[in-house]
Amino acid sequence: MIRAYRKDGSADVILPDPSYGEISDTVLWLDLINPSREEELFVEQRLGIPLPTRDELKDIEPSSRLYVEDDALYMTAPLIYRADTDLPLLTDVAFILHKDRLITVRYAEPKAFNLFIQALARGYGRKHTGAVLACRLLEAVVDRTAEVLETLAGRLDNLSLTVFVDRKAAKRRAPRFLEGKLLDIASHHQLVSKVRDSLVSLSRLVAFLQSQPMVRSDAESAELCNLLLRDLQSLGEHAAFIANNITFMLDASLGLISLEQNAIIKIFSIASVVFLPPTLVASVYGMNFKFMPELDWHFGYPLALFAMLVSAVLPFLFFRWKGWL
Template identity: 35%
Template sequence: MVRLLTQQGQLIDWNDEKTHPFPDNLVYLDLLNPGRGEELEAEKWLEYQLPTREEMQEIEESSRLYMEKGALYMTAWIPVGLDTPDPENTSMSFVIAPDCLTTVRYADPMAFRVLADQVRRQCSTPLSSDAVFLTLLELIVARIADALQSVEGDMKKICRDIFNLDPHKAHAGVEKDLSDVVKLLGRRSALVANLRESLLSLSRMLQYFLNNAATWMRGDLAAQFRSVMRDIKSLDDYTNQQTQEMTFLLESTLGLINIQQNQIIKIFTVASVLFMPPTLIASIYGMNVGLPAAENRWAFVFVMLVIVLSAVLPIWFFKRKRLL
């Protein structure tokens, strides 16, 4: 699909075969899952080449940030599917020149849909390539901030849940709850790692843009670009804090699991100690090896009293030591 935005704020979605060339007053050209024909048509209008999908996957900074024929080629990792169970980062290219911004992408993040909705509602329609680029950056960063706030809410809930559990009560419900907490923390940790990777790539891309587009960028937008840079920096610091909090919660959860397992082992240990003296006495008496009281009719009663006493005394001792 090809989406066009003109200087007058007109949004054009071309999903079918093109019957006429692109208009001359474009400020934004968006290629979503482009076919080869759409790429060639866009390159013909732009008069420079666009990065291929294979080139967008390169990890070297020189392959992701460079200039060619007066246009800045910038590729960043953008989070997608943040509302789904399996969010991920996808590589997207921003090719910006003084007259037009071109994006090449193979996923549809919410920021691009929000931009289209804003234009359709005629909400402060951007009329230049750098203004469109700024709007996209603001929407992407705002989306990342919302995701981090959601993670913070989950961590607060996890903190309340795990510290309200009583690990000394060894039962299946506690074990299942703690197991679910570990799984949730693992998913949120992976999400924060993806968001941090995206923030790092956005920071590098924005810094490269500010260093190389200063000669033609609109002066009134420079302060807003710097504001976005500060937002990215603050969110990156926030991800560091969340990573530390999740590490603490994970260690606490694993500690509670260990306490619960130790409680189970303690129960079996105490039970074995309680039954050891009676078992020993009963075994000796049962072997019938000529006990002194073997001919006495009170021998059985005496032995049973000794067995009961040998069981009661350890129970009393463990109760006194608060081990039961």
């Protein structure tokens, strides 16, 4: 689908009709969403520039994501989407600036685009140029990334309270409680890793955009690029802080699991201490020797039981007094 956004705030869908004339100069932004090859060729013929295909976006090398060709500025960056689900993903989005017009090619629906489109419907971009519109769109992407990190930080706080603070609940929880929390930690780590990958690419993209003459000559777009770089730097530091917290929680959770396993082994150790001496007494009196004077004792059986009881209690008390249990 090809959606066109004009300077007056209107928007419509352009169909790849061969009889369609030139794309009007009033179109400020062409947004190609899951475009077919027919739609890509239609835009290429009308604008006179090549567009990256879906396979090219996937196969493009990180060092070749930013370049200038045929008076057009090509920039590609992976953006986070489906961040609110258990399976967050990255999608490569192409940003192209050509003759004061922004063209985007994407094969997913990052939430930042929908938020920015809603802002355009309220007249947000009527006085913008293509470069400024690109900066504003990147600003929406950065704001959405910041929202994802804030949500992730809140989830980590709740997870930390559940795992480390609520000790009363910890005594009542199932033995595999912490193993289940490891899956949550892994999910959070996957999300923050993808966010950090996206932030690194966005930082390179904005720095490249800032170095272009069309941006340096425009005060508004140059100032927006400076703000974006500062925001990206702070978000990168925040994402690193969250990643360190996730690593700490992972290590601490594994430590707690080890403690629970040690407690289980400790129970078996106590059982061994309690039952091993009585087993020894029972083994002695269970031997089938012909001459055993205790066999003729009237109180031999009660005395043997008493010896078993004493041999169980005394080692237990001694180990407890030494602090080994």
